[in-house]
Amino acid sequence: MNVLLDYLPEFRNGFLGTVSLTAASAALAILLGLLIAGFRVSPVPPLRAFGTAWVTLLRNTPLTLLFLVAFFVVPQVLFPGTSPFVLATLALGFYTSSFVCEAVRSGINTVPLGQAEAARSIGMTFIQTLRMIILPQATRTVLPPLSSILIALTKNSAIAGAFSNTELFNVSKLLNDQGRPIGWIFLWIALAYLIITFAISGIFRLLERRLEVAR
Amino acid sequence: MTSVLYDAPGPKAKVRNRVYTVVGALAVVGLLVFVVLRLAAKGQFAPEMWNIFNNAGVRTNIRNGVLTTLQVFAVAAVLSLVLGVLLAVARLSEHKPVRWLATGFIEVFRAVPLLITIYALWVILLSYKEELGLTGDSPQFWALVVGLTVYNGAVQAEVLRAGINAVPRGQREAAYALGMSKTQVMTTVLMPQAIRAMLPTIISQLVVTLKDTSLGYVITFEELLYTIQQMASTIVVNDENPYVPMIIVAGAIYVVMCLALSALATWIERRGRRSRTGIAVAGVAEPVTASDALEGADGTLGGPVDTRRPPDIPPVGGGGGAGN
Numbered sequence: 001m002n003v004l005l006d007y008l009p010e011f012r013n014g015f016l017g018t019v020s021l022t023a024a025s026a027a028l029a030i031l032l033g034l035l036i037a038g039f040r041v042s043p044v045p046p047l048r049a050f051g052t053a054w055v056t057l058l059r060n061t062p063l064t065l066l067f068l069v070a071f072f073v074v075p076q077v078l079f080p081g082t083s084p085f086v087l088a089t090l091a092l093g094f095y096t097s098s099f100v101c102e103a104v105r106s107g108i109n110t111v112p113l114g115q116a117e118a119a120r121s122i123g124m125t126f127i128q129t130l131r132m133i134i135l136p137q138a139t140r141t142v143l144p145p146l147s148s149i150l151i152a153l154t155k156n157s158a159i160a161g162a163f164s165n166t167e168l169f170n171v172s173k174l175l176n177d178q179g180r181p182i183g184w185i186f187l188w189i190a191l192a193y194l195i196i197t198f199a200i201s202g203i204f205r206l207l208e209r210r211l212e213v214a215r
Numbered sequence: 216m217t218s219v220l221y222d223a224p225g226p227k228a229k230v231r232n233r234v235y236t237v238v239g240a241l242a243v244v245g246l247l248v249f250v251v252l253r254l255a256a257k258g259q260f261a262p263e264m265w266n267i268f269n270n271a272g273v274r275t276n277i278r279n280g281v282l283t284t285l286q287v288f289a290v291a292a293v294l295s296l297v298l299g300v301l302l303a304v305a306r307l308s309e310h311k312p313v314r315w316l317a318t319g320f321i322e323v324f325r326a327v328p329l330l331i332t333i334y335a336l337w338v339i340l341l342s343y344k345e346e347l348g349l350t351g352d353s354p355q356f357w358a359l360v361v362g363l364t365v366y367n368g369a370v371q372a373e374v375l376r377a378g379i380n381a382v383p384r385g386q387r388e389a390a391y392a393l394g395m396s397k398t399q400v401m402t403t404v405l406m407p408q409a410i411r412a413m414l415p416t417i418i419s420q421l422v423v424t425l426k427d428t429s430l431g432y433v434i435t436f437e438e439l440l441y442t443i444q445q446m447a448s449t450i451v452v453n454d455e456n457p458y459v460p461m462i463i464v465a466g467a468i469y470v471v472m473c474l475a476l477s478a479l480a481t482w483i484e485r486r487g488r489r490s491r492t493g494i495a496v497a498g499v500a501e502p503v504t505a506s507d508a509l510e511g512a513d514g515t516l517g518g519p520v521d522t523r524r525p526p527d528i529p530p531v532g533g534g535g536g537a538g539n
Contacts, residue, residue: 043221043232046240060422060473061466062429064440069466072447072458077253108220116220126221134220158328162433169331176338186335190327197326 003184007175014171015192021088021157021167022196026150028093033100034135040105043126051101058098063156066091067163088160096153103145107138140211147204151197168192259459264452267460273446280442281468287356287428287438291363292421298364299371303409304401306376321369330430333362337434355436359428367424374416378409378497411487416497418480422473429469439465 004011040051058066070091075082111134119129161169168189175185224232254260267273305317324332337358340347344354382405390400410417431438437445447461487496 041220043224044235044239046236046243050239050243056474057470060426060470060477062426062440062469064429064432065462065466065469068440068444068458069462072456073254073462076257076259076459077250120220120222129220155328158330159430159433162330169328169334172331172334176334182335182338186327186331189331190323193328193331194326 003175003180004188007171007180010171010174011188011192013166014168015196017165017167017170018154018157018192019196021085021092021160021165022150022154024085024089025092025096025157026153028089029096029100029149029153030146032093032097033104036097036101037104037108038130040101041108041130055098055101058095059102061095063091063095063159066095067159071163084160084164088157088163088165092153092157092160095156096149099149099152100146103142103149104135104138106145107142108134110141111137140208140213143204143208143211147201150200150204154196154200155193254459258453258455259457261453264455264457265460267450267452267457268464273450276442276446277439277464277468280437280439283437283442284425284428284431284439285472287359287363287431287436288425291360291367291428292424294360294364295367295371295424296417298368299375300406302368302372303375303379306372307379309397317372320365321372324365324369325373329362329366329427330433332366333358333430333434336362352436355431355434358434359431359436359438362430363424363427366427367420370420370423371417374413374420375406375409378413379405381412382408412496414487414496415480415484418476418483422476422480425473425476426469439468 036051036054039047040055042048067088070087071084074087074090108130115133115137116129119133124133157167158169161167161171161173172182172185172189176182222228251260258264302317302321305313306321308314308317337354340349340354340358344350349357386404386408387400390404395403428438429440432440432444435441443461443465447456447458450457484496
């Protein structure tokens with residue numbers, strides 16, 4: 001108990017760090033995931049190939065390796081001095097985008113064929129079909145997997161703590177260096193993660209209920 | 216399905232698609248060229264930079280790193296499967312305390328990030344180093360192995376439980392009617408079918424285990440990633456550290472190992488679909504989460520017995536993303 005009370009500011013900063021890191025990389029992952037999913041079903045072959053390569057590469061690379069890329073290679077390509085938060089968001093967002101892409105793509109596959117056919121028959125283009133007919137209906141099936149992807153992302157964000165970001169793993173390292181008992185630290189950190197993951201699944205359950213339509 | 220989203224192209228659309236093809240290809244190539252040029256400007260593609268892989272020491276280090284990674288993976292995979300079977304059986308036990316203990320264990324270790332578990336284990340092992348007789352880097356090794364084991368064991372237990380629940384009730388009842396004991400029913404009737412049906416998902420989770428061995432980097436365990444990083448930060452060629460060559464090589468090794476394991480899962484799934492016995496084999500799903508993998512399964516169950524219900528998706532506390 002003492003550990004939490006004595007280091008409340010650190011815990012708060014770590015908690016906020018994890019939340020903001022998760023939120024930023026979730027936004028990036030969902031945007032990129034949608035885009036790449038669009039690429040993967042598009043009528044343009046090079047974009048399809050690019051999407052497939054993207055997903056295969058990122059899904060089979062350990063996230064820690066992506067963090068190495070983000071922290072040692074990206075600054076050389078763009079410009080040095082990018083903040084660790086941005087670099088960690090890039091690594092987490094890119095990694096998670098491949099999973100989001102696959103979830104969206106399988107969601108697209110669950111929309112009845114007739115919907116796309118009807119859209120085409122009234123003369124809609126590919127982008128119109130996707131944006132106005134398919135994706136809104138796919139949302140419903142994409143939500144549950146997206147929720148578990150975001151929870152996995154929350155847990156993955158712990159790796160960012162090893163790359164000079166302030167978040168919960170970093171806090172546990174800091175407190176351990178201060179000689180605090182690891183058992184209590186572990187317990188409080190675990191609780192903090194549980195709060196975030198429960199919040200995410202709660203939000204998604206709410207969304208699912210809102211979008212529920214009798215079919 | 217994909218072709219349903221757009222019409223078979225007519226003459227106009229063909230021209231337009233060709234334009235998009237060229238533009239798209241140019242954009243992709245342009246991005247690559249930009250990255251390569253920027254890195255080349257830093258000398259990351261200089262011949263001397265890549266010549267380091269001709270050095271016997273560098274090669275030995277990489278080989279040792281790969282072997283260590285595989286060693287951790289092998290031990291953790293075996294232990295996590297054993298733990299998974301035990302936990303699955305415990306969670307289906309008829310004794311309430313056993314069931315609660317197993318459920319609590321599974322939920323806690325699935326909800327906490329693996330890195331935090333591994334780190335806590337490392338700290339504990341370091342402080343009891345003498346008592347346990349651990350020397351050198353074996354605290355790191357065991358922290359990594361035990362961490363991977365409890366996390367993946369919990370996930371595998373959920374996968375196996377779903378598999379066991381997917382075995383038609385009649386089989387269990389028939390076995391009991393023959394006078395088999397609980398242990399016999401579990402070991403000779405339920406478990407074999409559950410493992411066979413869930414093999415693709417189990418292997419997908421093993422791919423996650425393999426990827427997660429790279430967390431050893433954080434606790435300074437000398438597996439592939441840590442070795443690579445250490446070499447990249449100590450070797451200096453033309454006043455630059457060879458990060459790009461090292462990361463490309465390490466990435467290629469990881470991707471090849473994971474793809475090989477995934478290919479095994481796909482092969483087993485296809486083989487399972489051909490066979491006409493037992494319950495349907497689950498589809499290979501993304502190794503995002505165990506629960507996800509199972510959700511994907513009901514869409515792709517093209518197995519021999521379509522009338523049987525697909526594996527239940529276990530409800531997971533804390534939203535239960537297993538994830539990497």
